[in-house]
Amino acid sequence: MYRYYNPFEQVRGGEKASVWMYTSAIEATNSLLRALYKHKDSISIRKVAYYEGLLEKLYDNAAYYLGTFTYTSFTQTKEWTVYAVNRAEEKGKANVTGILNVYDDQMWLVRELLESYDLTQNSKYLEQAEYLTAYVLDGWDATRDEEGNEHGGISWGPGYVTKHACSNGPMISALVWLHELYKKKNDKDSL
Numbered sequence: 001m002y003r004y005y006n007p008f009e010q011v012r013g014g015e016k017a018s019v020w021m022y023t024s025a026i027e028a029t030n031s032l033l034r035a036l037y038k039h040k041d042s043i044s045i046r047k048v049a050y051y052e053g054l055l056e057k058l059y060d061n062a063a064y065y066l067g068t069f070t071y072t073s074f075t076q077t078k079e080w081t082v083y084a085v086n087r088a089e090e091k092g093k094a095n096v097t098g099i100l101n102v103y104d105d106q107m108w109l110v111r112e113l114l115e116s117y118d119l120t121q122n123s124k125y126l127e128q129a130e131y132l133t134a135y136v137l138d139g140w141d142a143t144r145d146e147e148g149n150e151h152g153g154i155s156w157g158p159g160y161v162t163k164h165a166c167s168n169g170p171m172i173s174a175l176v177w178l179h180e181l182y183k184k185k186n187d188k189d190s191l
Contacts, residue, residue, distance in 0.1 A: 019065040019083045023108045026062075029055050030115045037119065055116055059125070062109075064088055067096035071158055074142040080135050082106055098159035103139050106132045107170035114177045126181070133178065136171055 033051050036044040064087040070079045084094035084101055094100075113129035116122065139158065141151045153163040154171070 016087055018085050019062070019105050020108060022062060022065065023112055026055065026058050026112045029058060030112060030119060033119045052120060063091035065094050066092045067094035069096050073138045074140065075138065082132065082135055083109060099157060101159070102157035102167065103136050103154050104156065104167045104170055106136050107174060110136070110174045111170060114174060133174065
């Protein structure tokens with residue numbers, strides 16, 4: 001927090017929060033909602049409505065990080081609307097090209113979207129989680145080595161070649177959660 005505002009000198013920093021940092025506000029709100037749902041008294045019911053509204057605003061304002069680009073992955077060329085590392089001055093106009101778009105940021109958002117869906121049953125959170133999951137999985141390295149073995153893994157982002165635990169790990173729990181949701185449904189998933 002000190003990077004954004006120094007309370008002792010009352011000076012605002014010039015750094016803007018990345019989408020990864022912004023996602024932590026969504027995570028905190030989800031955590032508060034989870035706790036409030038466990039307590040069914042009149043005070044918590046009023047607070048639930050407040051935090052559900054706050055969650056809605058957070059996702060709406062996350063659109064300052066959204067941008068659209070055409071990406072040629074290992075399997076296709078497709079236009080995607082995803083979250084940039086840095087926010088833009090206008091919703092939907094963020095630069096998501098090259099290294100300004102990383103898969104793990106999308107993964108952390110998928111996790112929170114699934115948590116928000118689990119808490120509120122608002123289908124738009126699930127739909128966005130499914131869309132971002134399809135984008136992340138499109139980044140899977142489907143190339144093969146000289147022996148025909150798939151290289152596998154997801155690079156840090158479309159503008160990177162390196163693969164890290166942070167660009168693969170967060171998706172595992174999200175995929176498990178999606179599996180748990182899908183096994184209860186009769187329809188087929190589109191991922």
